[in-house]
Amino acid sequence: MANIKSQIKRAKTNEKTRSANASYKSAMRTAIKKVEVACKEGNKEAASELLKVAFSYVDASVSKGIQHKNTAARQKAHLQKLVNSL
Secondary structure (H helix, E strand, O other): OOOOHHHHHHHHHHHHHHHHHHHHHHHHHHHHHHHHHHHHHOOHHHHHHHHHHHHHHHHHHHHOOOOOHHHHHHHHHHHHHHHHOO
């Protein structure tokens, strides 16, 4: 544990940020899985609606700095390909 006062404060803010990012990442993964499940069931209407939600999560994760833009592009391409195959 840090002894310097500013470093103790920094450790607290790092932990807050880490938990917020983890929570957002989990929500994003859940949205992606919902699209995949809808595609597996063959429900194109539901998959299209869920795709919009998943895209917004993925785009926001890039703007928040949670994941790299190329990773987001790959995820979006994968999901779009699944929905288009229905």
